[in-house]
Amino acid sequence: MKALLLVGLTVSCSTARVAATLAPPRVQDVVCAQIANIISNASEVFYPGDPLYEKGIFHAAISSTQESKCVVEAGTAADVGKILIILGRTRTPFAVKGGGHATNVHFSSTLGIHISMYRFSEITYNSSSQTVDVGAGLIWDDVYAALEPLGVNVVGGRVTGIGVAGFTLGGGYSWKTNQYGLAVDNVVAFQLVKPNGQVVRVTQATDPELFFGLKGGQNNFGVVTAFTLKAFPQSQVWGGIIQYPGxxxxxxxxxxxxxxxxTDPKAGLITTYNYIPSIQQVVSAALMFYDAPTPPAGIFDSFLAIPSVGSDVSTRSFLSMVQSSPVNFTQPTRTLYEFLPNLGFTSEVGSLLFNETVAIGQLLTNKSLIIVSYDVELFLPSIYSHNSIKTAFPPVRNISFQPFNIAYQWNSSTFDDEFHAIVVASQARLINAQIALGQKNLVDVPYYPNYAVAGTPLEKMYGANIPALVELKQRVDPTNVMGLAGGWKF
Incomplete structure (x- = not known):
């Protein structure tokens, strides 16, 4: 989940498919040509100049978009296997993109061969097993819309436009996490294309070590084409966003x-401090959630009583709740995230975040800044106890940490490196300040891979799990095919 609340941006839930006629390639790369010759009719290759090429490389965080040699829109797991064999044999850099919401460049983009998972779009509910098979090319909006008439739901993203694959393979914090744990805790099986081209169904029974690695280990072990997820009953929910003056x-x-x-596990909250350069002020926001049509009295009363500048809180469908956030990962802008560990939110920590929001906002206002956001995501201490099976992330489950997020958005590529340096420095400053306030064990908190900025050491995210993950990587991918793709690498 990406927790940036963008004040004043229009929310769009469009998931329309782009239709276009194949345009002739400008330059046909030799590896692209090899792939085009070996894949089935279920898959296609697109080149620069074709609208489907542009759709394929698109990232909502346009700062993480790259111009690849071609886009391969794979249509079957077998074709993905053929593609991986060619890429491994030719040692060609590549990327795999699901929903396209990655905020780190190279993580799902490349200057080499771009594999788009767009055609893996199945959503199949199995009432007897209470599971849902979900394709890796979907965004959570698609999944929620399909499951809504069935009265069931899964543990997925909290705002619109979040990709199923990247969210799940990195951990996945959800509005339903208080009740059921992280997304990785609710995966029953993965359909995986191994780097050698073999297509397998990975479960705790078939390969417990690989099952462990896929639960938070991202794209190190092959390409996941589908997930089998636990399903839960879903009624209407209550919630939405309230925005407050500084x-x-x-x-x-x-x-x-x-x-x-x-302590009610149906209740959820994200509070954000947002610097808006157009008004040179901080606008706070509270995104509230309750997993029933009406919350019990008292849970959110204090937020509702504070004078606000805008409110969108109501009883609604789960999909409507997700799309009520101004965050929209279908709308392009330059975006950068950084994880901020926390062991407990206090008024002193709130002051730190507010003051940092003001200071960074003023520093970046004249550098094409759109918004600076420091986000407080609160979960019950019990969320890491919902899974007895070990997972790659989190590497420890006896620390009740909170996954706070820092998010910057801006317009000009001129400032990309500067924004990166500033967010890293801001995180370090806030960590030291929280330690000074008494959070001595903050150094033991694992960093959430889906929020961590590029350059974060693996040890910060995977801790004591790294030796096992390295050993698994050597078994599953001895020639390091997946090392040709971006992301966190063991």
């Missing part, structure tokens, strides 16, 4: 601190 930030902070006393 002058009531202390009241928003106090309400957020008090929310940590809420």
């Amino acid at each position: 002058v009531v930030a202390d009241a928003v902070t106090a309400a957020t601190v008090a929310f940590q006393n809420v």
